[in-house]
Amino acid sequence: MIFLGTSIGNLTNEEQKRLLGMIARTLKKGDEFMLGVDLQKDPEVIVKAYKGFSDWNLNYLENMNQKLGANFIRENFTHYPVYDPLTGCIYLYLMSKVD
Structure with missing residues (x-):
């Protein structure tokens, strides 16, 4: 489990894309990922x-x-x-x- 909290909101759009891309590449078949964001x-x-x-x-x-x-x-x-x-x-x- 990882808690990104407000950390992801302090990244630029490019940094967010890179982080989420790294997470996506790490996930294996059957893994689940949930990300909650606020407006x-x-x-x-x-x-x-x-x-x-x-x-x-x-x-x-x-x-x-x-x-x-x-x-x-x-x-x-x-x-x-x-x-x-x-x-x-x-x-x-x-x-x-x-x-």
Whole structure:
């Protein structure tokens, strides 16, 4: 089982075709493949939905502190989602609140 999730939506059309082509060439007789996709929505709806990823995004700072010896202070950052309706990509930024 493979879960492509939003990953396939962050690829260009050519990259998507190449990926799906590789998957098709890998499948054998009797294999099954299912791909669920969603339609592009109003940018405000997308951004609102991804604001809920704040903790998930900020956890990267804590992981870098623990695993790489960094010294980020989580409270000094804010989660900032940006949606590009032309590409359908969502970008999740961490913005510093301090210099």
